[in-house]
Amino acid sequence: MTSVKIKNLTKRYGKTIAVENVNLEIKDGELFILLGPSGCGKTTTLLCIAGLINPDEGEVWFGDDMITCAEHNKFERPQERNVAMVFQDYAIYPHMTVFKNIAFPLEVRKKHKHEIETRVKEVAERLGISELLERKPKQLSGGQRQRVALARAIVREPKVFLMDEPLSNLDAKLRVYARAELKRLHKRLGVTIVYVTHDQLEAMSIGDRIAILNNGFLEQIDTPENIYNSPKNIFVAGFIGSPPMNMLDGTLIEKDGKLFVDLGFSTYELSNRFDKLKKIKSTEVILGIRPEDISISKENIKNSIKAKVDIIELMGRELSIHHRVNENTIIAITKPTEDLEIGDELYLVFVNEKIHVFDKNTEENLITKNS
Ligand SMILES: Nc1ncnc2c1ncn2[C@@H]1O[C@H](COP(=O)(O)OP(=O)(O)OP(=O)(O)O)[C@@H](O)[C@H]1O
Ligand SMILES: [Mg+2]
Structure with a gap:
C-alpha cells in the first residue's frame, strides 16, 4: 500500500473548472473520504489519481513516486499505477462464479493456475466468503456481492483502492450494514482507500479523515469529529449535520x-x-x-x-x-x-x-x- 499526495491539482473542461488547485495528503492505510455535493469534482479528483484523466495542472504522488506532473507532461499510464477501482455497480460478472470473478484479474495477467487458486482462496478467506466460491452473483446478498468486488480488487494487490459511491445502489438498511462491513474490512486489511460520496452521514461514519469539496474547491480536510465540531466556514457547517x-x-x-x-x-x-x-x-x-x-x-x-x-x-x-x-x-x-x-x-x-x-x-x- 502507499500514501497518496495531490499537489495543486487543477482540471478544466472548457470554461468549467472541475477541480481547482486542490492539495491533499492521504496517509498510507487511511480511509480517506472525498465528500461534497453533485458536480463538486469528486470523481474528477479520483480519476486523476487513477490516471484515467490528465489534469491541466498539478502533481500526483504515490509515496515517493511522482506519477503525474502536468508541468513536465509526465503521466504514468493507468495500468502502471496499480490502483483498484470499485464503482457503484461493482461490475462483477453475472455469468461467472465467485471464484472466477475473483480470479479474473489474475487470469488476464496470465498467472499460473496453481498461483491463481492459492491467491483466490487466501483472499476469500480474508473476506469471509470461502463458502461462496461456487455461487453465481445472483445467489448472493448485496453485502456479499460487495465483498466479492472487493476480493477481486484485493487479489491484484493494488497500491490504492479508489471507490466512487460504491454503496449508493443499496437500500438504506443494507447500506448501513455494508458501511460497517467496509469499515471493519479496512481495519483488518490496513489498505489505503480513497472513497467518494455525497452522503455526509456515510462520510462521517466510515472516514478516518474527510476532505470537503465545493465547486472544485477544497473547503476543509479533517477528522469527522473536527469537521462536525469546528467547521471552517458556513458551507461546511451547513453541509454536515442533519437536520x-x-x-x-x-x-x-x-x-x-x-x-x-x-x-x-x-x-x-x-x-x-x-x-x-x-x-x-x-x-x-x-x-x-x-x-x-x-x-x-x-x-x-x-x-x-x-x-x-x-x-x-x-x-x-x-x-x-x-x-x-x-x-x-x-x-x-x-x-x-x-x-x-x-x-x-x-x-x-x-x-x-x-x-x-x-x-x-x-x-x-x-x-x-x-x-
Ligand atoms: N467529461 C467532461 N466534460 C465536461 N465537463 C465535465 C466532464 N466531467 C466532469 N465535468 C464537469 O466537471 C464538474 C465536476 O464533475 P465530477 O464528475 O468530478 O463531479 P462529482 O463531484 O463526482 O459529482 P457527482 O456527485 O454528481 O458524481 C461538473 O461540473 C461536471 O459537469
Ligand atoms: Mg461523481
Whole structure:
C-alpha cells in the first residue's frame, strides 16, 4: 500500500473548472473520504489519481513516486499505477462464479493456475466468503456481492483502492450494514482507500479523515469529529449535520465590556469564550447552532430566545421541533418527554460552547480562524 499526495491539482473542461488547485495528503492505510455535493469534482479528483484523466495542472504522488506532473507532461499510464477501482455497480460478472470473478484479474495477467487458486482462496478467506466460491452473483446478498468486488480488487494487490459511491445502489438498511462491513474490512486489511460520496452521514461514519469539496474547491480536510465540531466556514457547517445547523443573521455589539449578537428579534449575550471577537472589524455575522445544542424551557430564563412551536416531528428516539421566531425557523432536537403542543410558547437556550459565529461576508468561522 502507499500514501497518496495531490499537489495543486487543477482540471478544466472548457470554461468549467472541475477541480481547482486542490492539495491533499492521504496517509498510507487511511480511509480517506472525498465528500461534497453533485458536480463538486469528486470523481474528477479520483480519476486523476487513477490516471484515467490528465489534469491541466498539478502533481500526483504515490509515496515517493511522482506519477503525474502536468508541468513536465509526465503521466504514468493507468495500468502502471496499480490502483483498484470499485464503482457503484461493482461490475462483477453475472455469468461467472465467485471464484472466477475473483480470479479474473489474475487470469488476464496470465498467472499460473496453481498461483491463481492459492491467491483466490487466501483472499476469500480474508473476506469471509470461502463458502461462496461456487455461487453465481445472483445467489448472493448485496453485502456479499460487495465483498466479492472487493476480493477481486484485493487479489491484484493494488497500491490504492479508489471507490466512487460504491454503496449508493443499496437500500438504506443494507447500506448501513455494508458501511460497517467496509469499515471493519479496512481495519483488518490496513489498505489505503480513497472513497467518494455525497452522503455526509456515510462520510462521517466510515472516514478516518474527510476532505470537503465545493465547486472544485477544497473547503476543509479533517477528522469527522473536527469537521462536525469546528467547521471552517458556513458551507461546511451547513453541509454536515442533519437536520442542518440553524443559521441566524446578526450584528455583533459590545456594551459595558460584554459581547452580544443582535438578532433583530432578540439580543443574545455571548460568554467570554468569544472575547477574541471584540477585536474583529466585521460586525455582520451569522450565529450558528446545531439542533441538538439547543435546550428548551417553559420558563423565561436569562439569555434565552422566545419562540413558538410550529411543527413537531418524531424521529425515532427524539423529537425534532421547528420553532417560529419572527420570520426565522429554529430547529431543536429533544427527548420526547416534553409535553409540547403546536402553538406553545417557550424559550430556547443555546449551549454556550456549541455556538458558532461566522463572518457574514467571508463566511469563515470566526472562532476557529487563526488570528
Ligand atoms: N467529461 C467532461 N466534460 C465536461 N465537463 C465535465 C466532464 N466531467 C466532469 N465535468 C464537469 O466537471 C464538474 C465536476 O464533475 P465530477 O464528475 O468530478 O463531479 P462529482 O463531484 O463526482 O459529482 P457527482 O456527485 O454528481 O458524481 C461538473 O461540473 C461536471 O459537469
Ligand atoms: Mg461523481
